[in-house]
Amino acid sequence: xxxxxxxxxxxxxHVTPPGHPExxxxxxxxxxxxxPIEGLDRRxxxxxxxxxxxxCHPRAYLDAIAGSGAGQLDADTWMSAGSMMAARRAVGGxxxxxxxxxxxxxxxxxxxxxxxxxxxxxxxxxxxCLFGNxxxxxxxxxxxxxxxxxxxIDFDVHHGNGTQDLLWDEARxxxxxxxxxxxxPGTGDPSERGVHDNVLNVPLAPGTxxxxxxxxxxxxxxxxxxxxxxxxxxxxxxxxxxxxxxxxNLMWETDDFAWLTERICALAERHCNGRxxxxxxxxxxxxxxxxxxxxxxxxxxxx
Ligand SMILES: [Zn+2]
Numbered sequence: 001x002x003x004x005x006x007x008x009x010x011x012x013x014h015v016t017p018p019g020h021p022e023x024x025x026x027x028x029x030x031x032x033x034x035x036p037i038e039g040l041d042r043r044x045x046x047x048x049x050x051x052x053x054x055x056c057h058p059r060a061y062l063d064a065i066a067g068s069g070a071g072q073l074d075a076d077t078w079m080s081a082g083s084m085m086a087a088r089r090a091v092g093g094x095x096x097x098x099x100x101x102x103x104x105x106x107x108x109x110x111x112x113x114x115x116x117x118x119x120x121x122x123x124x125x126x127x128x129c130l131f132g133n134x135x136x137x138x139x140x141x142x143x144x145x146x147x148x149x150x151x152x153i154d155f156d157v158h159h160g161n162g163t164q165d166l167l168w169d170e171a172r173x174x175x176x177x178x179x180x181x182x183x184x185p186g187t188g189d190p191s192e193r194g195v196h197d198n199v200l201n202v203p204l205a206p207g208t209x210x211x212x213x214x215x216x217x218x219x220x221x222x223x224x225x226x227x228x229x230x231x232x233x234x235x236x237x238x239x240x241x242x243x244x245x246x247x248x249n250l251m252w253e254t255d256d257f258a259w260l261t262e263r264i265c266a267l268a269e270r271h272c273n274g275r276x277x278x279x280x281x282x283x284x285x286x287x288x289x290x291x292x293x294x295x296x297x298x299x300x301x302x303x
Pocket of ligand 1: 281
């Protein structure tokens with residue numbers, strides 16, 4: 001069984017202003033880092049259908065984003081002429097990855113697309129994100145394929161406020177997330193637990209390195225996911241907790257992402273035949289991003 005890689009050149013046409021950290025070059029560096037990895041089942045991320053987006057967002061919001069054209073949506077979030085197409089590939093890639101994994105065509109999948117998604121709330125673009133790619137994929141696994149339980153693990157350095165919003169009242173989804181605190185967007189306190197106690201927030205202090213991260217995952221995140229017995233694990237794979245990242249202050253090294261990937265794969269092996277769909281979120285130091293994505297995807301191919 002193999003690992004699928006979903007991506008599409010349309011995701012290079014989501015253009016942000018000069019100096020913006022969520023830049024086209026990110027995906028180019030990711031593609032270059034993944035090019036030498038053999039044995040990946042390389043696929044095009046398809047365009048999603050409206051119905052996919054509507055699993056998590058109201059029609060009025062979809063229409064507003066689709067109709068907004070090039071420009072600035074909030075302090076951090078921009079659209080260019082190609083952004084809507086890129087966003088449809090990002091959602092479509094995550095949904096297609098779920099389809100491929102559930103069908104047993106591949107063991108697991110990585111979705112290398114942009115814009116990212118974990119800050120997009122129900123009716124609000126935010127933090128470089130337009131649609132909740134991972135939340136939509138989770139709902140697709142639950143409602144489209146009839147899975148009983150899915151877990152979303154988010155190791156991006158920023159809190160996945162959008163995923164938390166979209167899955168807040170979804171009893172069939174566990175959202176387990178670590179984030180630097182304090183840090184933008186400011187949410188992610190352990191007291192935020194979801195309607196069904198289905199949200200686990202694990203804040204990490206600035207300066208937290210790999211040893212403390214591994215301890216937090218061993219004590220809190222992994223046991224909680226283990227107890228949930230997910231039928232699929234989705235990952236919001238942001239690599240901005242890396243020590244080199246310019247947007248945050250955690251001190252993880254590339255090896256820490258390899259360790260975390262290996263542990264999540266082992267957990268997936270125990271509960272769901274290794275079924276994992278991992279979706280790119282943040283990561284803004286181009287070299288650290290490329291290195292970290294490479295060890296993550298190599299870990300998936302080994303898992
Ligand atoms: Zn981030």
